[in-house]
Amino acid sequence: MFSKIITAVIAITSLLSFFFTSTTPKSYYQSRFISPSLSDNTSISNHLFTLTRRPHLAGTQANAEAASYVLSTLSSNNIKSHLAEYAVLLTYPDSRSLTLIRPSPDPPIAFSLHQEIYEGDPYADVADQVEPTFHAYAKSGTVKGHVAYVNYGRVEDYKTIKDMGINISGAIVLARYGEIYRGDIVENAYEAGAIGVLIYTDRKDYGGGGVTRWFPEEKWMPPSGVQVGSVFNGAGDPSTPGWASSVEGCERLSDDDVEKGGDVPLITSLPISGADGEEILKSIGGVVANDDWQGDKDAPVYRIGPGPGIVDLTYKAKQVISTIQNVIGIIEGAEEPDRYVILGNHRDAWTFGAVDPNSGTAALLEVAERFRKLQKEGWKPRRSIVFCNWDAEEYGLVGSTEWVEENREMLHSKVVAYLNVDIAVSGTGFQASATPQLDQLIIEATKQVQDPDNSSQTVYESWVQTADYVKIGRLGGGGSDYAAFVQHIGVPSTDISFGDGYPVYHSMYDDFVWMSKFGDPMFRRHVAAASIWGLVALQLADEEILPFNYDSYVYELQTSAEDLEAELSDYKGISLIPLFKSIEKMRTAAIQINKEIEEIKRSKGWAFKWKNQEWKVREMNDRLMMAERALTDREGLPGRPWYKHLIYAPSKHNDYGSKCFPGIDDSVEIAKSLNTQESWNSVQHEIWRVSRVVTQASLVLHGQLT
Template identity: 75%
Template sequence: MLKAATTTFIAIVTSFLFFSSPPKSFYHSLFISDSLADNASISQHLYILTRRPHVAGTQANAEAAAYVLSILTSYNIGSHIASYDVLLSYPVSRSLTLTRPPPNPPITFDLRQEIYDGDPYADVADEVMPTFHAYAKSGTVSGPVLYVNYGRVEDYMTLKEMGVNVTNNVVLARYGQIYRGDIVSNAYEAGATGVIIYTDRKDYGGGGGDAKWFPDDKWMPPSGVQVGSVFTGPGDPTTPGWPSRGACERLSDKEVVKGGDVPLIPSLPVSAADGEAILGSIAGQIANDDWQGGKDAPVYRVGPGPGIVNLSYTGKEVISTIQNVIGVIEGAEEPDRFVILGNHRDAWTFGAVDPNSGTAALLEIAQRLQKLQKKGWKPRRTIVFCNWDAEEYGLVGSTEWVEENREILASRAVAYLNVDCAVTGAGFHASATPQLDELIKQATQQVQDPDNSSQTIFDSWAASSNGPMIGRLGGGGSDYASFVQHVGVPAADMSFGKGYPVYHSMYDDFIWMKKFGDPMFHRHVAGLFSYYFI
């Protein structure tokens, strides 16, 4: 099972890479054999990378970059750090108070994620950054609270049809369906003064009721908070279109705001428990059925009020140094043509799924390719390994690198292959530009399904697909965006599993991955094999 499953992100790389005297099949077979490595090595990479929280711009993330650099260098892959000085956002203070009708006393929320009994990371829990939204507007707002479902444009249309006025209220939205930055932007356009975004148990907590949560099950604990950026643009907000190097020209604060990609009202993320407490203070019309919560949840009403919230947030934006780690294996036949493999490293907390499942796979690919070189293999084209920084803030590291290397990438890059949340569970998923569709299908036909040894990944994938097997790379979901949208490089993004409950919370740690995401690390290894054959 270990050897069979040791076969998905690498199958997609081979067609671009191989040039050698023995046939390609010889190296294919060697690559997927356990003689080059085993599941333990990829597990060890993930464990080391997730020992501490490592937000972009922090010392912990610089140490993670040094680890990636040292591993690539130890594989005799020429590697270097590509640094940029970019605008990052950090919390200084935040508070949230709910005033309820008498005789109910007011609630001041502690805005903390709880350590669970036996948490092996309790010793570094104080390094977890306070829950916040990156680039959120600093300010204090107070007003009746209004429930807006997922905060989509159509949700505000529904409220208008119900005769509910959003203006001058603080809205409560639940995570899901759309990007959190769009939740804040839509609230501003509707006239709200502030936004609270909570994690509903229906979507992330196992449906509510008597469902268990991490560490007993995969679901988000009641105190879990999904943090993240609310910036809606790509790259450093102060250098749109050019790289953030040293004393380069930068937009002023007013120009950044005028650009329209930073939020114009304050916001905070909160837990399911806090969101439910706020929902309990809202009266008014009963929300539609599809706006309601999960099993045993109270009836959701839209308000506004009578509960009144006071939301205060102060953040700081500072120019910080980020570090992309770049490694290169020169091609033998077409050295001036590049196949680029990318994954980001920075995480909001421990980042076992997002993003370091992908980082671990990237390092495993590098190790196996280095061992193939010792046996005479040479890549046809140059392979570039890219370990990005500050993706979580808005694809910053990859965007700055693409902006700096735009001309050479436009003329020489053959493809960009991206992995972000490489493993969240069972089931293969891929999105790509159309040029790579057939290659992905061919690759997955060569790789055994890690969860069903009787068939290939392609077989399982095809059987489970209700629509098109391969999605399209729209929006700015991960680091492929700059390659596709700025330079026009063919690209693919792949994963095992699709979404996971503890996303962007402090519970996205090595224990969650080992218990629920990929207990035997079969999916990690199968993923990197598909990547290779592409």
Template identity: 75%
Template sequence: MLKTTGATFLAIATSFFILLFSPPPKSYYHSLFISSSLSDNASISHHLRTLTRRPHVAGSQANAEAASYVLSTLSACNIKAHIVSYDVLLTYPDSRSLTLTPSPSEPPITFDLKQEIYEGDPYADVADEVLPTNHAYAKSGSVIGPVVYVNYGRVEDYGTLKEMGVNVTGTVVLARYGEIYRGDIVMNAFEAGAIGALVYTDRKDYGGGGGDAKWFPDDKWMPPSGVQVGTVYNGSGDPTTPGWASSEGCERVSIEEVESSGDVPLIPSMPISDADGETILRSIGGQIAKDNWQGSIDAPTYRVGPGPGVVNLEYNGKQVIATIQNVMGVIEGVEEPDRFVILGNHRDAWTFGAVDPNSGTAALLEVAQRLQKLQRSGWKPRRTIILCNWDAEEYGLTGSTEWVEENRDLLASRAVAYLNVDCAVSGAGFHASGTPQLDDLLKQAAQQVQDPDNSSQTIYEQWIQSTESSLIGRLGGAGSDYAAFLQHIGVPAADMRFGAGYPVYHSMYDDYTWMEKFGDPMFHRNVAGT
């Protein structure tokens, strides 16, 4: 049954909008917006299925087709919609290989570096369209060296290795995902003297802990061949146009200047699977790693090395000035048309992107459809609403950053607030972060929307019961598209989601099937998030 009893992200976003737009709120329209009469799980399910039918990395034809779908959906809602394009530096893998020589007496092992399809996989026919596993903006090169296990690759992990007398200089480090950003893992490796970095997905963190735990498609956990891909760029926006928009014919800095900026890695790196990481770990000798460096219950004993295992890591990437497309929709305000309330989500995905980011894209489109229904009933927004569907977020918040750079002065003077939804739904439990100016609005909106997992309470009641620390987190770093608005021009911002981290993040298993089976089987959280 696809008819929901409550409204969630859609309702949160619109509650947020109406609270901003209408002094005082027009209770009739507010009630209408969150009523079951406008709630349709089948619609948001359709949006998500359509958006995720093919892998759609930034710069690809599939992502351009997804942009056309968003544009046509907004236009069908009688929203003035258009595309804003930029030409930006993106990278794609050209060739890569990884070979392990476990010891001088053993033959080398060459890894196939593939994520495996499973029996009955509905996306098997398009699996070859998934980009080969890589780190965006990784340094091209070939390195050979003994392996050192560095836990999560944090600064303190290298401090522990130094205390143990382990010298990392001239080695290839093996780090596991988690705790810190992958770009920092590679940067820390370089600063410690390593010549290359491998980053794997440990079963302890992403595979259910080992033992009898099952993995996707039987459970939510990452399969042994699953690989978390992603960028290792430490900046935001197009690396060749730092501080200004990548418009046609614009000035660009050279690749050499990009490398000297410190924002891109200076050693080759590669993401690998748990299965490949465990094979490499079995080749590492030396001292036994600390207890909190060890793996799952049935993993081998982790040692730190160096060696005797030696890896040969080769990676060659191609750098392309590619066209990206932000899709923008505008509903003009009737009282303060020169004041903007902005809702944003990105569209591009490393693979199918059912959670990241297209659960948020589907929510954005549901917001548009609900606002259209309100307009048919006579509602008009007080302030101008801008719906933004960003491109190339995965590379470095590129689409949103370029748009803010191009419109910096206008947005700084006219934007009231920016509401971001990236991974709208990955599980149960509502979470929100924002600037203090928006705290009361977030609480008020959450108090008016039913909890999609417990119809006897509101989202706010669930929220306060499940939160041990502060109710509303603060936005720091550059985790999603709010960064340019908040950090570049000081616009109040918020970011919302259902669920926390999820194990198939940035892998080819983040697809519609995973969402339908584990993230939100009835799509009631998706609707609620809207």
């Protein structure tokens, strides 16, 4: 009898403790995170200055030292951190030369291929550490031929040239940067029969359109500036497609098999400056290009050629198995340590990388420092927060891809969301992309953060004024480290930044001086980016019920399906009924789970339901988290098996571009070209595949077996 009384007293005490124990609400810490007293633009500018003192290309000692700086900063902020190393295939320039042979009597020009330092350049003493301008994974070789101008080198540009009756087979093409990914420029040239590619930065796009002042006086690319970058069309280490590159040794493809894989270029290419590009354009004759292919008002007339100018191009690469270092830090969750909210940014840069990527690295460290301040006030996240600072992103998302491939099954079952920031700041104006269920979360975060350029309003208010509506892009393009998370394993993800492009992209002029003069003179945009990034992370880590909204996903799918229906209206025999039916099932599932969430929120105060409710919350969060996984297919896209997501993936002809229903889109392109029954059957098959994964996602949201 006495023992029963004791048991009852303990039970009553526990119940009273549940109701009356004073705990700080999570919303308090969210408001504290964005308070001015916790943010520090001086600290964030110091981080950027330290990270950009030297060029730090992947695989170099300077980049390893930058990794050590990130590691020590995270560790000093009470974040358990370590290095995750991989031995990967990287390429560097061994030798290169470019000579223009002009029509007589003009003498040939041997280009220096050198970016010039400017008067008073504070980095002049380390400028020689900048790697020679090159394309990562470019094919070694010597080619000589007439030059043809191909505008941006898009598929439609080659169609225009073909329609003019101009044959560029056997020519070396000159393309200008912009519109599409440089790797696709090279691939499109190969498909058109070219033997080599030169890509230059046209002053109309990057030089201010005829201005006579450029960096350091103005923000524009100097005439000698070169946009370097990768021309690899895959993701991760090319020698270990689909599996991680272990430091200790692992299976690797041979060089021949890497080339056969289809993602490395099959013709030689080289990036060149705007000044060199214009000199070559002067040597090209033939048909005058269309007005929209021309340069600015002071540029020479652009003609298509080929010739009579001839280019002699030599590029020799050295291939190296290099050790790269991801920095991983973890704040362990108090209630759900086995659920991860991941913040990611890459560290490696083509040169100094003040904008790309170290504005993002500085913001990452700012978030870490604010979290440490919250910890001192008693905050502990409900779920674990993981900081990931990637290496070798510039070569082809190598560091993040290898890490995801190594941890695939763990990540598949445990990651709540991945929050990417590549470039945190390149200028004014907030930009965001996401998988649709996270749209509202980003919007709500921007409503709480002050606009760095207008203290009288929030980021959200400025965002709406800029575009008349909030436009959130999609993560179908392969331009940053979210690719492995979204497109390979199906993790809900975001990507945010301030600014939309900048003239000195991937050149040696992307340094701290450019950022402090033009990108963010007061570093307030960096602080705002960190505020939004961290606030989204806090809500995902702390909210008891994950703040996902699948209504947005249903709307996105419905709109995309209607666009596809309009595109295929003239093609009989193709049925979109399966797709529309699957979307309707997902709509019903989204409505149902929203009702369940409201029911749980209403009943949460009743103690007798608490134990059962904890289980229900966990189960519901799993459904919200795993629905994105269901939109992947183990076979991947036709001809692109690494890309498993059937809703979002890069455009086939532009890795930067985002495509909804990419498998359907690829099949439609082929079918329109071939116009055979078999090709149209493939279109229908892809429609069925998408409808099946959408149905699977609705079943996951329902949480019940059929």
